[in-house]
Amino acid sequence: MATIVEVARLAGVSTSTVSHVLNGTRNVEPSTRQRVLDAIGQTGYRQDALARALRRARTDSIGLVVSDAGEPAFAEMVHGVEHAAAAEGLTLILANSAEDPEREKRAVQTLLERRVDGLVLARCAESSSDVDAYLAAENPPVVLLDRVFDGAPCDQVGADNRESMRRLTEHLLGAGHRRFLVVAGDTRVPTLRERLAGFQDAIRSAGTDPASSELLEGPDFASIRAGMTAALGRGGHTCVISASSPLAVTALESLRDSGVSVPGDIAFATFDGFNHSDLFRPSVTTVRQPAFEMGAAAVGLLLARLATPGKSPRITRLQQRLELRSSSEDYLFAATADTGSRSS
């Protein structure tokens, strides 16, 4: 690979002139400029990003750490981050923590060593505080993605989980449901905690008896499954709400294994959902995350902070879309069913 020195020699100018025509950083005589361009063409010279970054103290790259690269929603966020970054001339360094605090820590360290201009983090559930220490020491621009932490000293992008769950639940209440089975999952995860809160908001403001519904919480999917099976055995619920796509898989498997049909015997709705759901039965009612847009928005916040640091942190909440489908809409209440006391 040719270096700037060879180009300069070939064009009969100094390296600094070559640098300036390349970067447009000062005027150069059209004729010499052309000589430089010709020399570049002949040698096939390209700037060395490494040397350039070392000198300029900026790498034109950003780091992204996701907590589960296998999950479609995260894959879409990666896609969105890549898209927005590329559009801004930034390259993307990708790391996956796989929900492991240790790997997350290493990833952040590695990215800082590589001197990324900014960091987008979808932190894992039990994220180590070491990470915060590293970030505080270095203090690079950081945007938290997907999982919003109250009081975090940086920009954040998330979905309007609480409001969306409230809207979903209100819709289901309006359809007549009163006895819900809520598969809430690991409520230490902010996203899932917010969704549960949204459910409770709706129940409370509707004046419905919270005791009619049942919550399945916890990080362990085996327990969730066992809880599902037990609850379905007892019966009485008219609707299952799942707070995430992996939880939905577990819930649907339990329903299938218990011989409970959707929407024949019970209604079903979930967050995240499944691709191309309209092609299959049951097509499932879904609160769809704008994952791609969230990734792109994170890059936007990063650039804004890069441009004007010192502003106070912003939280962007992107609206989710409620997609009503057969799994909830085609449930029929039995004529004799207790659809709750319509108290209002």
Place this chain on the structure above:
Amino acid sequence: MATIVEVARLAGVSTSTVSHVLNGTRNVEPSTRQRVLDAIGQTGYRQDALARALRRARTDSIGLVVSDAGEPAFAEMVHGVEHAAAAEGLTLILANSAEDPEREKRAVQTLLERRVDGLVLARCAESSSDVDAYLAAENPPVVLLDRVFDGAPCDQVGADNRESMRRLTEHLLGAGHRRFLVVAGDTRVPTLRERLAGFQDAIRSAGTDPASSELLEGPDFASIRAGMTAALGRGGHTCVISASSPLAVTALESLRDSGVSVPGDIAFATFDGFNHSDLFRPSVTTVRQPAFEMGAAAVGLLLARLATPGKSPRITRLQQRLELRSSSEDYLFAATADTGSRSS
């Protein structure tokens, strides 16, 4: 951020000693070694990957360009590449060409400027020859992923598309199918061309009349859809085979819009398939790509080449899994149906 100079001063040694302690590149007196380690601990010093890479002429990073980051199969490959790279201490720079030759070209250029130690490319359908020129000029280790090009001068990883399609078709022939509707897609794409070839292999070696089946080829999904609708209108086919997941979506939409039910009226099978298909109806018969493993295998080949260059290119074909489900298995031939002349 502390630099090596500060550490050296604090430890009362030269920078070269610090460097040697860090890299274990020559013996140092245990006591001075400890002083250096202490100084590192105090300052929170970490090596600057940029300066290090510039000096060592290697970046410990690899570049990955995928042709469609939005496609689940590619997302899994990204996942696999990231996983294997991280395990080897390599960081991953990700770019998406979005099937655009221009973007692909820019991505490869950018990655070369960043001096990645190697490149994994899932090239797009109409990849520019400029890319080959850049690669030839620089001659970095390259592994082609997913789309295998005969005679390419580099290592490649793909799936055994031809064999898998042959196996699938043979299975369907065994079930009695003779009149197939094959949604082949853009057969300039090696993967899709191989799958079509596998179908033809099976038809030929079974001695079945090729004219009984119909092929839908071309890059344009609207035409594919129109072709589907026309073919379904004419009728006579007993089985639809789709060569990829996006094609399957189009095909299933056409089937639905034409009021043809799967597997009631027609059997259906596809490559790639849908996640959690067993939870929904119809559950679809699928030839599943080991996408994660393919990504990991690509990194493996890259490392092997890095270690021992000069060997002749290798092609790794990973086996795909045939997942038989209701969409094809539960199709019932009408008693009067012509299931072909059982000539053998």
Place this chain on the structure above:
DNA sequence: CTGTTAGCGCGTTCAC
């Protein structure tokens, strides 16, 4: 309008 020079932070000879 252009050239000279001094680092960015590190790894690595070469000398002791």
Place this chain on the structure above:
DNA sequence: GTGAACGCGCTAACAG
């Protein structure tokens, strides 16, 4: 066993 000095390729400050 250790240190001094050089250079990876580039940009920015200073001169002219």
